[in-house]
Amino acid sequence: MxxxxxxxxxxxxxxxxxxxxxxxxxxxxxxxxxxxxxxxxxxxxxxxxxxxxxxxxxxxxxxxxxxxxxxxxxxxxPFLITDLGTQREEPAPDAPVVDAPLFADLVLREAAVQAGSLAAGLRRALAPETRYRIRAEVRREVRRARKQRKVETRLARRAWAARERAAGGDAAGSAA
Incomplete structure (x- = not known):
């Protein structure tokens, strides 16, 4: 080098x-x-x-x-809970008095309004479109539940078969 x-x-x-x-x-x-x-x-x-x-x-x-x-x-x-013992400056005004015919008219109008709204609600609830929509929704839900039950049954059968195989394998292994 x-x-x-x-x-x-x-x-x-x-x-x-x-x-x-x-x-x-x-x-x-x-x-x-x-x-x-x-x-x-x-x-x-x-x-x-x-x-x-x-x-x-x-x-x-x-x-x-x-x-x-x-x-x-x-x-x-200091610790005032109520003014029961004191005098008020001005007395409370009396409630207005309603005549009997006017009172009956008011009550009947209210009842008529409630009955009318109930009738309109029933008419809308029992309309053919609403009934069809409800029927279709129920049909869809029944199909979904049926599919879900099939899936759960299939899974349960697989789990049961696996347990049976495991139990059968243990019994065969201990017998040999």
């Missing part, structure tokens, strides 16, 4: 120096990234602590406002 290299020595040394510089750059970037992450973590913790403090302060203020409102309400009106 000869001492001649296929590339000049300065090129090999330069390549090694470049690799070393790249390694140093990667290490510096990793350290910098770690510092940035630590700063971000500290900032996140500070924000969370501040949010907790703000929430506690808001809760305390709301409780204080409720207590103040309750105290002022108690001071203004």
């Amino acid at each position: 000869t001492g001649d290299w296929s590339m000049p020595a300065w090129a090999a040394v330069g390549a090694l120096a470049l690799v070393a510089l790249l390694g140093v750059a990667v290490v510096l970037l990793a350290v910098g990234l770690g510092r940035v992450r630590a700063q971000a973590r500290r900032a996140q913790d500070a924000v969370e602590a501040l949010a907790v403090r703000l929430d506690d302060e808001r809760t305390r203020r709301l409780a204080q406002e409720k207590a103040d409102a309750a105290a002022s309400a108690r001071a203004a009106d």
Whole structure:
């Protein structure tokens, strides 16, 4: 072997120096990234602590406002449940009196409106289109239920056959 290299020595040394510089750059970037992450973590913790403090302060203020409102309400009106013992300024107006014929007319009109709406509802419910739609829907549901029963029966038969095979295989294996 000869001492001649296929590339000049300065090129090999330069390549090694470049690799070393790249390694140093990667290490510096990793350290910098770690510092940035630590700063971000500290900032996140500070924000969370501040949010907790703000929430506690808001809760305390709301409780204080409720207590103040309750105290002022108690001071203004101590335990008033009813105004039975006090005099009213103006008496309640008497209820209007409706004459008998007008009352009968109102009641009969209401009954007539209810009977008319019942008749319209029955007419609509018993219309041929509605009956056909209901019949078609029932037919569809019966077909769906029949298919579902067939599927369930098939699955039950398969499960039963598998249990029988397993029981038959165990009995044959223990007899042999």
